[in-house]
Amino acid sequence: MSKSIMTGSTGIRQGLGARLAALSKVVELGTGRVEPKLLAEAGKLLLRAGDRLKLSADHTVVALAGGTGSGKSSLFNAISGLELSPTGVRRPTTARTHACVWGLDGAGPLLDWLQVQWRHRFARASALDKGDGRLHGLILLDLPDHDSIRALTDHEADRLIQVADLIVWVLDPQKYADASVHRKYVADLAGHDAVTVFVLNQVDRLAPEEVAECVKDLDELLRREGVADPVIVTTSALTGRGVNGLKSLLADVVTRRRAAVQRIEADLDRITADLSKIMPEPGAPPASASVDAARSVGLTDALCDAIGVPAVGEAMESVYGSRSADWIGWPYTRWARKLGRDPLGSLNIGDLRDEIRELTGTSVSAQPAEVDNAVQALAEGLSIGMHDAWRNGVRDAARSNSATLPTTLSNELAEVAPRLDKVPSWWKAVKGLQYSLVVLFGAGLAWVVTTLLSGVLELIDLPGGLVIFGDVLALPWVGLAMASVLGLGALSAVASRNFVTLGASAERERLEREMRRRVATVADSLVVEPVERELARHTQFYAAMQAVLPSSTPSSTGPKASRQVIPRT
Template structure:
């Protein structure tokens, strides 16, 4: 047995169809997918079988003379013919060159008792038919055929089909509706034998041939091959055998049949899923859309508001540790700015993040996901647009809780006191102590001159008082400068802390959205791109 070698182009197209079938469930009609699966199975089976044999099926209705034509071509009385109501109930096969044909006949499911070999064909001048497997199919319009799909099955499996039409029913609507209208693109592997030509005059036959050609062209057979025949007189038998012999000698009919079937299926797929601009649709989520989704989810979580609140609370809490104490003490005499700014409420809200009491807004999260899917699916086929939206929403119900739980880990620690705050507080209270000491010195010198004990007489020295005043002024200035500097450092640090918090929260939001939204969407976009790439490759 020789395995059939496909010409360049058929194998990639079959591979493309395999991909379409793989990605089609849920997006293509199941009946169409089943047909594609059957074609792939048939192509795989046929290409594994003998390439030295060409299967030619004689198909026709009751009384068309199909069996007589079968016997005339084979030169033997192999298929029974009737007089009153001639019908063919079982498929008969005549093989020119039996070697290697067994597996192919088994695949065709031809019963052993209905297989015949023309081993002596070379002696009869039929060498051009070597490699032919000629089938006489059951009548497709007989009563038995209504419950027996053998004719339909073998018409689909045959490499070349010869439709045997009789002059009275050549335009039969049932035949054309069930079979002929599906032959568009199958011109090279379809022949029409207008049989029983002996019953017509030359003029009538010519008129019928013209009419049949016109009818076939109207039904999509662009280049019909019509051969008038007569099994009684032998007219046209050699012409039909020549047509069959050409197909057999070229060893191309099986490939042409598969190519025609692929073309017809590709046209049907194209009607359902037009290629159009489908391949221009994105196959992944670009960086700009990722950032847009992250921005929208950050707004849904309230990242900017949390960052701003944290910055305010950080700056306000620093008042307890840094800054020149005297102004702070005087400020206590005025209304509390914390209460005026309601920062205590903000502080409580931020603390709520650590307990999981603050969560992302589900409606805003849904809107962000919807916007991403809308932007990516513009121009897509409705089926694929729906699948992209479904992929985007596949985990959206879990997304708000996932964002809240993940952000809990980076919530700000409001009770944390930086070390430099403590150091600066020691320094500032040292200056406070120095200023207080200066005040005591100054008062002692002014109020009790000469009245102090000898060990404290320096405090009463009037000459030192100007220097004490200068020292006190320096302490005040140094304290004020350190207070201003510390406030600037606090504000700068608060801004940095806010940026760090927002950056970390944004990073985590981006990671969660990538896992729960972007990845499912990209998988669907990849399927969309692979599907339409396969459709494009199928139509090459």
């Protein structure tokens, strides 16, 4: 073997190894997204390919397959030059697989893997190999008839057809169109042109023009079944016609040492063709690899609307303002209102903290459909252009925590409910100031009344120590002071009300901001993260699929470059 051939073979195997590694990744990531039967076939291929590539690369396994009476065993003996496989009228003649090996060194483990029994293994001795040197490395198998009435041999033929490096189908002029061959095997091996040869045997029974007609008919039949460029060889094991030509073809395959890789590549291409059915449609927009910031914010907004965050904030702002009236409202005004009907009584704001908690919980639990719609909208937007299997996967990932999402949101918002029993310190200061003014106004009012009764109306006599209450000249100034106290009290109430309004707005913003932060955290944990795992899986799957796909330039050539018919000799 030349150095260039060895180098090329190594490169081909490395390329095949990369494709098989990618297929392994496809099988791993495709669970639940790809048809189980297809994944099972891919798994079997990986096992078969791994086993074959670890065994002798210097040997090429060629299996002679065919139906009863096709002359397969006779052709096996003709190629080997020895009577190794029994032939005769009794059917089926070959009950067990027979193997003839050219170059036994290193072939043992491969024959063990093929499960060829020791008593049916034959080696060509060097003394008998004159003229057959190019066949060194050939392992020729005579398989049991594929249409055998014995279930055991039929199973053995099927098994070895799946693992042989090169399949030689031996057909006879009477049954070359037999449906048991074409429907069960040939159609299934479409695309394996490089590792499949068709032999029309027993042509000694036909006239030359009949041979040409059969070859033409067989060629058309094979092409209809998906064999793009069939190789058809005509032979007669009985007379030896065409046998040397077939041996030359086999020798060319064996010399190249590439049939094993070609067979695995053909199987891989067939699996890839089936897997390609779940590839995105041509021209479809590329799928997202992650949840972008805009979609994440959109999900948070939608969830906030679904659970009523703005309503909770508005209710808190109203309650904040209503409760402040007990602290910073001008007492005289508040007392005057109590003489009439209380407009806030219907609010029942006893335990306002519990009211907010109840409102929050009710908002979440009452809107499960809107929460689900928000999650569904995210999944739909991210799965545009995906295959249905992966689109469903993204939806399932987005809704994987749908049962706990509303409850989790409810619990988070309940924790952030404002502490309405906590009073700002400045409210207390304002209340102290206002009650001081109330006391001052009351004191002034008492002075005016006392002065009027004693100094003006002279209805009462004051003790000598209380002459201050009888100074009538001070009445205007005391009245002015009282008016000032009332004005200052009213002004403090109005100013405080403005500050309360600003504070309520700021508290609402703080509450809504904290609620949004918690909603975003829950959304990231229960929705975005599962979706991103599915998107990453989708991206990795199709990256592996691209690595599995065959390159545009063929990595190897088969036993022919075009249709080849070897005439009788």
